[in-house]
Amino acid sequence: MDMRLTGRVAVVTGASKGIGLAVTRALLAEGAKVVAASRTAGPELTALTGPDLVHEAVDLMDPEAPARTVARAVREFGGLDILVNNAGGPPPGVDLPRDSFFDASDEDWRAMFEFNLFSAVRTVRAAIPHMLSGGGGSIVNVSSANARQPSQINVDYGAAKAAMNNLTKALSEEFGPQGIRVNTVSPGPVLTPWWTDPGGVADRLAGRVGTDRTGVLDKLVPETMRLTTGRLADPEEIADVVVLLASPRSASTTGAEFTVDSGFVKAV
Template identity: 65%
Template sequence: MDLQLSGRVAVVTGASKGIGLAVARTLAEEGAHVVAVSRTPSDALADAKVTHVAADLMDPAAPARVVARAVEEFGGLDIVVNNAGGPPPGTTLPRAGFMTPDDADWAAMFEFNLFAAVRMIRAAVPHLLERGGGSIVNVSSTMARQPSAVNVDYGAAKAAVLALSKSLSAEYAPQGIRVNTVTPGAVLTDWWTKEGGAAEVFAGMVGSDRDSVLTEVAPTMMGLATGRLVHVQEIADTVALLASPRSGSTTGAEFVIDGGQLKEI
């Protein structure tokens, strides 16, 4: 299926690894001009037709610089994928309990997961309107839908992303800008697999080992009907479809990709 993305200009944040890397590569393969945003470039993008822009999204001025670079490089902007999120730089998740994060932890979590997206959208909207519309895809988390005593601040920030997407879709749909949310569950990324990552932290909590957490403990604890963590390409394919004009009547929607974790109606 032709997604009609050839020649369109996309900004993808958090594009050096995991979901963002898969999204950037997928959009580029579909013919889009991709501005891949991350603090450092990724060797995994070396063979992809993307333009890397180094930016620390904890800097309030960074989103405007990124959008300006995309417009300067390619003459406009059609797609924004706010994927950057998770633990802010220097933070290790998971962490248990409401009393664990302090004010600074809460502020950093919202800065990285919510305000960076707010600023990126604020910078992008005028350029999307100049093109007659476009697509914004925000990445949330099932922790926004199924809060727990683990990662309380993260879940709250991602719930705010859901609310933001709904509000934006209502305001800008008449002007041709579609805003949707992709809500991943547990995705097999570096966040889980790296040394000292979530799998090792969980292993220490439950008295298991890293590999068992990835293949058995986490899928069982989280109630994943598929019995496995989600693959990044499964997220990227959904983002690409939402970015496409072929989803022209889809806005204000949330696409949950979680291996069957969320079961409520």
């Protein structure tokens, strides 16, 4: 299926690995031009560098970074059609999961909201004027199944992502009539480096329960999270939904949440 993205200009935040890398790769494959924003590029993103991809080295905890990233897209490619707010998860220096609500201080909460919500707010604020001047666009906010399935071990993260879902709805109502669609993709557990890297969540959980990384990923997590599919999702499965929502083929889809969570969320 042709996604009709050839020549369209996209910004993807958190693009160096995991879901962001998969989204960047998928957009390039569809002919889009991409500004990939992350603190560092990493070897996999660097391997994609070419005339249709530039890396913007930014720390999105910096309030000025979102505007610089959008400006880079306009400067390099002449405009902006697509924004994928993917940057999120634990802020630098923070480890998840926690053991309790009481493990997160005020500063931890501020950092979590800064990274997972305010960075997206600022990027949207910078992006929308360019989208309006170009006749419209698509914003896809990557949230989390924890926005609707609360967890005491990730309480500050889930609260920030719930706010992201609310933001998506509000933006879609205000700017939909002006040609800007805004949607949310909410992943469940995904085989990203946050889980799979040495010392990552899988290793930390393995140390707590007396198993190994493979046992955590293949058995413990699917069983304890009651994943209907019996496995964590691949980043490419999230990217496919993001690209479809970015595409003009989703022209009548706005203000929607697409959950790609292996059946984690059970509520209607």
